[in-house]
Amino acid sequence: MDFEIPQELKMVQSLVRDFVNDQLKPLERDIMGRATDLSDAKMSLPPETEEKLVKMANDIGLWGVNIPEELGGAGLGTLCSCLVEEELAQTVIPFNFGDVTPILFHCNVEQKKSYFLPVLNRQRYAYLALMEPGKGANISSLGTRAEREQDHYILNGKKLSFSKAGRDYFAVVFAATAQGGTKDGVTCLLVDKDTPGFSVTGGEEKTGWRAQEEEPMLLSFDNCRVPAENILGKEGKAFHLGKKWLPSSRVIRGARCVGVAQRLLEEAVTQAQSFQSFGQLISKRTSIEAALADIAVEAHAGRLMVYEAAGKADNGEPIRHEAAMVKLFTAKMLGSVADRVAYIFNGPPCIAGLPMERLCRNALVTSTIELTLELQRSIIAKDILKGLKV
Amino acid sequence: MPLRTQIEVKEIEGVLNTVLNTKSPPVGRCRLLSSGFNPAHALNISENISGHKECLACGNCIDICPFLSREPSRREKTEQRTSMALESIVGEDCDLCDACILVCPQVDTTIKNYVINHRMVEVMSRLEQRIGDEDELDLDLFLEEALS
Numbered sequence: 011m012d013f014e015i016p017q018e019l020k021m022v023q024s025l026v027r028d029f030v031n032d033q034l035k036p037l038e039r040d041i042m043g044r045a046t047d048l049s050d051a052k053m054s055l056p057p058e059t060e061e062k063l064v065k066m067a068n069d070i071g072l073w074g075v076n077i078p079e080e081l082g083g084a085g086l087g088t089l090c091s092c093l094v095e096e097e098l099a100q101t102v103i104p105f106n107f108g109d110v111t112p113i114l115f116h117c118n119v120e121q122k123k124s125y126f127l128p129v130l131n132r133q134r135y136a137y138l139a140l141m142e143p144g145k146g147a148n149i150s151s152l153g154t155r156a157e158r159e160q161d162h163y164i165l166n167g168k169k170l171s172f173s174k175a176g177r178d179y180f181a182v183v184f185a186a187t188a189q190g191g192t193k194d195g196v197t198c199l200l201v202d203k204d205t206p207g208f209s210v211t212g213g214e215e216k217t218g219w220r221a222q223e224e225e226p227m228l229l230s231f232d233n234c235r236v237p238a239e240n241i242l243g244k245e246g247k248a249f250h251l252g253k254k255w256l257p258s259s260r261v262i263r264g265a266r267c268v269g270v271a272q273r274l275l276e277e278a279v280t281q282a283q284s285f286q287s288f289g290q291l292i293s294k295r296t297s298i299e300a301a302l303a304d305i306a307v308e309a310h311a312g313r314l315m316v317y318e319a320a321g322k323a324d325n326g327e328p329i330r331h332e333a334a335m336v337k338l339f340t341a342k343m344l345g346s347v348a349d350r351v352a353y354i355f356n357g358p359p360c361i362a363g364l365p366m367e368r369l370c371r372n373a374l375v376t377s378t379i380e381l382t383l384e385l386q387r388s389i390i391a392k393d394i395l396k397g398l399k400v
Numbered sequence: 401m402p403l404r405t406q407i408e409v410k411e412i413e414g415v416l417n418t419v420l421n422t423k424s425p426p427v428g429r430c431r432l433l434s435s436g437f438n439p440a441h442a443l444n445i446s447e448n449i450s451g452h453k454e455c456l457a458c459g460n461c462i463d464i465c466p467f468l469s470r471e472p473s474r475r476e477k478t479e480q481r482t483s484m485a486l487e488s489i490v491g492e493d494c495d496l497c498d499a500c501i502l503v504c505p506q507v508d509t510t511i512k513n514y515v516i517n518h519r520m521v522e523v524m525s526r527l528e529q530r531i532g533d534e535d536e537l538d539l540d541l542f543l544e545e546a547l548s
Contacts, residue, residue: 111545140546141470144493149539170471172547184542212473226472249537256541263544384520385540 099269
């Protein structure tokens with residue numbers, strides 16, 4: 011058994027760590043606002059700052075680290091993506107190295123030129139149009155329909171998209187095709203911005219989880235004529251897209267939890283070594299020591315689970331239950347770490363102005379935005395009942 | 401921040417299950433079934449607020465609600481961040497995930513323990529339809545991708 015991270019991945023990790031420490035963390039004060047006063051907090055990075063960071067990431071070869079090589083990225087695999095995500099999660103600055111949804115990895119040669127590469131190069135933005143208003147998490151039967159008419163599809167319906175807004179965009183629409191309304195009759199279509207009948211409303215940045223969440227865009231399709239060549243993948247096979255990559259994304263998000271936990275630990279250590287009560291640094295108190303030790307142990311356990319699942323994914327092994335275990339453990343771990351850090355800071359984590367407030371809020375969001383952990387329990391339990399040995 | 405001696409769930413199990421089975425955010429009613437405010441957490445004021453069961457308006461339930469995460473425009477309907485606001489803006493669209501109960505500082509730990517130990521199975525059974533067959537992706541992966 012080899013727990014050693016390969017040397018080349020260590021180098022990438024170190025590069026990203028330097029980038030986060032030198033370029034992103036100094037910007038945190040602008041995003042979070044002054045302590046105890048959030049009036050000057052910003053929702054997102056100013057465009058010129060973002061441009062500068064993207065250029066810098068491009069120059070040092072970090073742009074597109076998790077994009078497959080055949081699509082123009084570095085193709086460094088799941089473990090590398092986890093190491094990168096772990097470092098990026100240690101700051102509240104909303105920045106990534108060119109994340110493109112794995113669903114778009116299925117673009118054919120023509121679609122790659124018109125859709126995938128412009129997204130990777132930030133010339134176009136893709137709205138992932140899967141969820142529908144009022145439908146909740148029930149995506150197996152969609153209300154948006156695409157009817158085939160010769161060499162076109164006629165698209166009708168409404169979608170919610172949480173993707174970032176941009177000037178030039180297209181939508182990646184999951185629609186029920188004429189063959190059926192269940193998950194086997196769902197087709198993925200690429201719909202250009204200028205398609206008649208396609209309109210986008212909403213999308214303003216709102217309060218709440220600042221710099222983390224935006225108002226969803228409402229995408230409306232009213233008798234949109236979409237050329238048949240704009241099908242992504244095969245007709246009726248939308249839920250087969252991303253098969254090779256999507257399970258890894260659960261592990262990569264687990265790495266994000268580990269990164270946040272690591273940063274929370276660092277914040278907690280700083281607080282414990284600088285705050286005094288009753289004439290003594292609180293780091294001398296056994297209860298604080300216990301809390302710090304528990305945080306460190308949980309973060310370490312989460313990290314090992316992430317690395318093990320990522321290693322398996324890179325070896326081409328199925329990681330269905332490992333990914334579920336990673337998500338379940340890391341999300342719970344982060345909640346528990348946030349609780350302990352709040353204890354060390356002597357206040358509930360929701361008080362704006364405390365240094366760890368944003369991180370704790372993000373920690374809370376991780377388990378809600380990314381849907382329910384009970385589903386992960388179901389996946390693990392089903393595999394155990396089928397004879398999985400753990 | 402409930403009292404030290406909290407509600408015995410066996411005494412309210414019938415009512416509690418009715419509340420948890422109703423398609424509406426259950427946190428407000430669970431708060432009323434709880435023991436109320438612990439004076440140890442109160443500021444030094446003359447009024448005795450021990451056992452009071454009012455919502456503190458901390459907004460935890462609004463923040464944790466997965467339905468509002470998916471449709472945050474509903475939050476625009478009110479500035480309030482109370483459990484009453486949650487009930488009025490989510491209503492029957494509630495996912496019945498019980499997350500709001502678990503984050504409410506005014507709900508007794510005994511009730512929270514009951515929810516975790518006895519109700520999560522119900523939540524899990526509702527979720528099973530989102531897991532795909534062995535050879536296909538579970539639909540949650542697509543939802544996560546759309547939301548992240």
